[in-house]
Amino acid sequence: MKILSFCVPCYNSSAYMRKCIDSLLPGGDEVEILIVDDGSTDKTAEIADEYEKTYPNIVRAIHQENGGHGAAVNAGIENATGVYFKVVDSDDWVDREAYMKILTKLREFAKMRHPVDMHLSNFVYEKLSTGHERRMLLSPLFPEDKIIGWDGMKRNIKGFSILMHSVIYRTQLLRDCGLKLPKHTFYVDNLYVYIPLVHVKTIYYMNVEFYRYYIGREGQSVAEQTMIRRIDQQLRVNYMMIDAVDPWKVREPHLRRYLLSYLESVTVISTSIGYLSKDPKNYKKVEDLWDYIKKHDIRTYRHIRYGVLGGAMRIRGNFGKKMGVFFYHIAQRFIGFN
Template sequence: MKVLSIAIPCYNSEAYMKRAISTLLTGGDDVEILIVDDGSKDKTAQIADAYAAKYPTIVKAIHQENGGHGEAVNAGLRNATGAYFKVVDSDDWVNTEAYAQILDVLRSMLQGQKNLDLLISNFVYEKQGAKRKRVMSYRSALPQNRIFTWRDIRLFRTGQYILMHSVIYRTQLLRDCGLELPKHTFYVDNLFVYEPLPHVKTMYYLNVNFYRYFIGREDQSVNEQVMIKRIDQQILVNKLMMDIPIMDLAPRKLRKYMLNYLAIITTVSSILAIKSDLPENMAKKKELWEYMKAKDVRLYRRLRHTVMGIGVSLKGKAGRKFQLACYKISQKIYGFN
């Protein structure tokens, strides 16, 4: 069995996918690289096939009709043979020294027959044109270099969330929890991280700057104007997160973390609707909150009474001030460009 399976969702990625693949190849034969060509119209398929031919024990090329980022992740998970599973987007890459440390930890877990559900590491915002690179680190919130549980975590700071770039899940855990991301939908990375969390019992945090998250392309999904155009997809993911029952979750720290995570995603949806200044999007924002209320009134009341919930419902000057503050938090997390 491979130690780690890494899915690379690719759609028209010929211009940048080689950087991602080349950094991942340094993991050697303990790694399985699954290049998922999601119906690309450029040379992505040929590049994937060339890597699979050159590195047959490491790289597998998967070709499918276009199903979107989520379906590409689904395809990677369906084909994964590794004990652990990671997603690396085709325009991102990894730090090879940190990568070696990650693999050492995963090997030691398997060799020691330790049941590790989730490995967490840092990621770096590689924002185009930025002089200083911002790092999302978790050393203030998580114990380091040992297995721990939800009861061992400390407080997460505002804007400090575990995102797809941070996580490596145990493959079987993802399958056991029935993870299936929606087709033709962006922003499913939030669902990928969020849905398995109630099933996670054991975690390990390695304080290394492993994942390099590129931000800067105009067509990138986290571009603010692109997000507004795709607000229906953001809201769909938001609703799917609301469908996961969390109000009775134990331990309390897990429940609190998931509530805060859902609050920031709902804030993003609401603020995008407000910033669009379109009546139809404001109606979608209202319907989103009504959906939450119908799904779980306790959840609705809890989120409405958070600072973010209050901020997105206030009107006038005070409301706009709150909204700007909430949006700045969202920017820190997602690095909107």
């Protein structure tokens, strides 16, 4: 039985994918590594096939037409045979010591009658060009080494979020909730860590730095100028989040507050990118987003509009735009995310 399936989305990743895959191999026969070649035009497909040939019991190469990161994750979910599922981007890697601890715990869960739905751990931003490193912890939100429901959450703190780098899902949960990420769209990781949460009943958090998230590669989707160019895709994901989940139908108050907080954070990012662009067309797109939220559900609008982050975004006039950019750069400096 495979305990854990890794999905490694690859698009023209030949220059760096080996480091990622090699970091996953120590799991041995208990894991599978699904290398999804998403229509690459370099040597990515050859490298994927090489690993499959060398490690036939661990690695599977999946080749498909280019559909973007979401399509690659979808292919991983469809093909996974492990009890648990983890996405690791091809320019990132995992820490071996933390990996072994997590695999041991997942092995225990896999034997349970009702395996834990979601496993959480920390990750580290690695900005290699500057030597910057930032540990992103979930310990302020969740108790350590304890199976809990959402009612066991310690507190909600804005800015502390469950990101794709933090999460391992039970594979069947992703299938049961019908998660399908859109093709040819960046920033779908926000949907990945938002939509399934209403189906998660049990959670386990380990205070280890498992995932190493590389920052600094040219053209990376989180780079500021890249986000400005792709603002329509950021907004598309924001709209999809609004439509996909109604937080007010969630009975568990901790989860409801978390969902509203995360939606606020993503909306603030969308707004900030629009302001950073200094483009009146993007200003209009941002206003349309806020109008949509207001018409969609006035309670959600009020929660976001009068939240600490959302309120700063909605100060009228040029001063408000400057404040939005200011708060964005404060977050950027504190976290180091691009």
